[in-house]
Amino acid sequence: MAKVYNWQIGREMDYLYEGKRPEKQFAMVLDTNKCIACQTCTVACKTTWTPGRGQEYMYWNNVETKPYGYYPLGWDVNILDKLGVQEMDGPVYNGKTLFDAAPTGEILLGYLPEDIDYAHPNIGEDDSTGLMTQGAHLTLPHMQWMFYLPRICNHCTYPACLSACPRQSIYKRSEDGIVLLDQSRCRGYRECVKGCPYKKTYFNAQTRVSEKCIGCYPAVEGGRQTQCTITCIGKIRIQGFLNAPDKVNEDNPLDYLVHVRKLALPLYPQFGLEPNTYYIPPIHVPPPYLRQMFGWGVEQAIATYKTVAQDRKLLGALTLFGATPEISFYFRVDGDTVVGYDAKQAEIVRVPIKEPIVIRPVYDATHKAYRTNIT
Amino acid sequence: MRPQHIVIALAAILAWAGTALAQPPLTAVRVKGVGPITDPAAPIWKQSRPVNVAMLPQTVALPHNDRPAIRQLSVRAVHNGGWIAFLIEWSDPTLSDRIVLDNFGDQLAVELPIETKGPPPSPMMGNPGGRVNIMQWRAAFQHDIDKGPPTVRDLYPNAWADVYPDEILSASDARPYSGALGIENPISRGRASPVLDQMAEGWGTMTVKPDQHALGKGVWKDGMWRVVVTRPLVSDDINAPRLEPGLRTFVAFAVWDGGGREVGARKAWASWVSLVVGR
Secondary structure, X not given: OEEEEEOOXXXXXXXXXXXXXXXXXXXXXXXXXXXXXXXXXXXXHHHHHOOOOOOOOOOOOEEEEEOXXXXXXXXXXXXXXXXXXXXXXXXXXXXXXXXXXXOOOOOOOOOOOOHHXXXXXXXXXXXXXXXXXXXXXXXXXXXXXXXXXXXXXXXXXXXXXXXXXXXXXXXXXXXXXXXXEOOOXXXXXXXXXXXXXXXXXXXXXXXXXXXXXXXXXXXXXXXXOOHHHHOOOOOOEEEEEEOOHHHOOOOOHHHHHHHHOOOXXXXXXXXXXXXXXXXXXXXXXXXXXXXXXXXXXXXXXHHHXXXXXXXXXXXXXXXXXXXXXXXXXXXXXXXXXXEEEOOOOOEEEEEEOOOOOOOOOOEEOOOOXXXXXXX | OOHHHHHHHHHHHHHHHHHHHHOOOEEEXXXXXXXXXOOOOOHHHHHOOOEEEEOEEXXXXXXXXXXXXXXXXXXXXXXXXXXXXXXXXXXXXXXXXXXXXXXXXXEEEEEEEOOOOOOOOOOOOOEOOEOEXXXXXXXXXXXXXXXXXXXXXXXXXXXXXXXXXXXXXXXXHHHHHXXXXXXXXXXXXXXXXXXXXXXXXXXXXXXXXXXXXXXXXXXXXXXXXXXXXXXXXXXXXXXXXXXXXXXXXXXXXXXXXXXXXXXXXXXXXXXXXXEEEOO
């Protein structure tokens, strides 16, 4: 075991391999407040990458309802239960990571799901925590709640799947941090399926080896965002690259959202993998639940989100979501617009932060006609 | 080689020394015939005296297997001047040859040092510079050969899909959608032999060789596996041992109980057993 620094838990931790960060780190920010679980991302991913034989059950991207939805069944509560109750009472997490909690003879704490756990991808969909009593009205946070959690592979800085593979079939690309599973090298041991706490590696029973989300690397190499990002009709995602906290660039929209404003938080940071999809937490959900899921800083993120309408730069960064299929390496707020730039600082998109409002009079004098509201 | 590997390799060699002394040698007796020897029920096996090989838990390389299901193999060996063959028998009450996420297959491996002169390499899949030839028989491959490779519907009778890429695209366009099959990963399927001919020089280095010479056959009956693994005594493959009558070398074994979710490093293994190629 080597000592590596995991900024999400604010401390050094044990990992099987030395800590060497990639030149760029693939990352994504998802605004859970805007997701409606339409599954357009899921279908876009499915038709692009996993329509083949043996891939029927694979959802490299899925959207599940929390708290009662899971794919596979119980993935997060199962591993949380095995990890046991841990304290998370500050920016430094002193509880056990999955590597700290490795049983004797294992690389890390994990479990292999049963085949049947994948039989109900929509289990718990739209299920709320309970019923509203007669006459009650919602306040923030909501008394009864649910929210949607879209998930892809987190392309972790310290991937559990990679460390669990005894024959180094999984590797993390130095150029963009995307984690890939070599289809010619894998021998189907399923150690990665057992090791990944997010259950984002999948075993293909037709090819007898495992597969996983490839971060749409052919698109990313060409400066385009992933399929799940560019097809999102709710514009809840932005995909780009995230710098390490000691190399933050405020002009990078992901750095700005994650490091500078701390609006977007990692998924289950206590596992110790430094996952690289970041979530803007849902403001209507009670913080204790969210703190378990997104770590320390949930309350601050929610407070920041509530003031976003008055925050020009933050609003600008959020306006870039779904504004272009290309990767915005940099952004700048220019008057009433936000501008996205590619890796060479060339402008790729310019979007008004506030759509102009046009009021059309009821009587059109030119045509001598009354307009009626047909909506 | 990491320092921990050196310590482990030394420990393994010491373990080997202890085991090898206690273990009677396995003699591959000369039998009549030509060509590959693949029939586990052939009468020739009666000419060979079986050697019982004690199987050890794999607790050296991560992940471990503290309690392997199979603790003993019975091994016989013969050769016909062209091919050497091993008949390995063990008790396994459950047949495991259906591979899905939570089902693993029964497997057996026979290991030979590639360089037959001098001390043998680490019995645990060799070591850097110490190459080994590992022939691995898999129950799932045996199923593929005997009954045909399983379709999605064989594995999941209620599975249903609108359309697959290979139904509407040309073979070359559909290829990227077939994963490891499309790049001919030898682990996937479509094999003529149930035995993979491989080499390794340390943990994590197992490689299926471009030249496949190993053949075999496994039959499961009455709670027993009877598996034959055979290869030519001599071939033009530089990553295979040259076995000649009169040679004294070594052989080692590994076995996996699929029903016990044994796979990869989670196996039972045996250290080197002396192997004599009969004259």
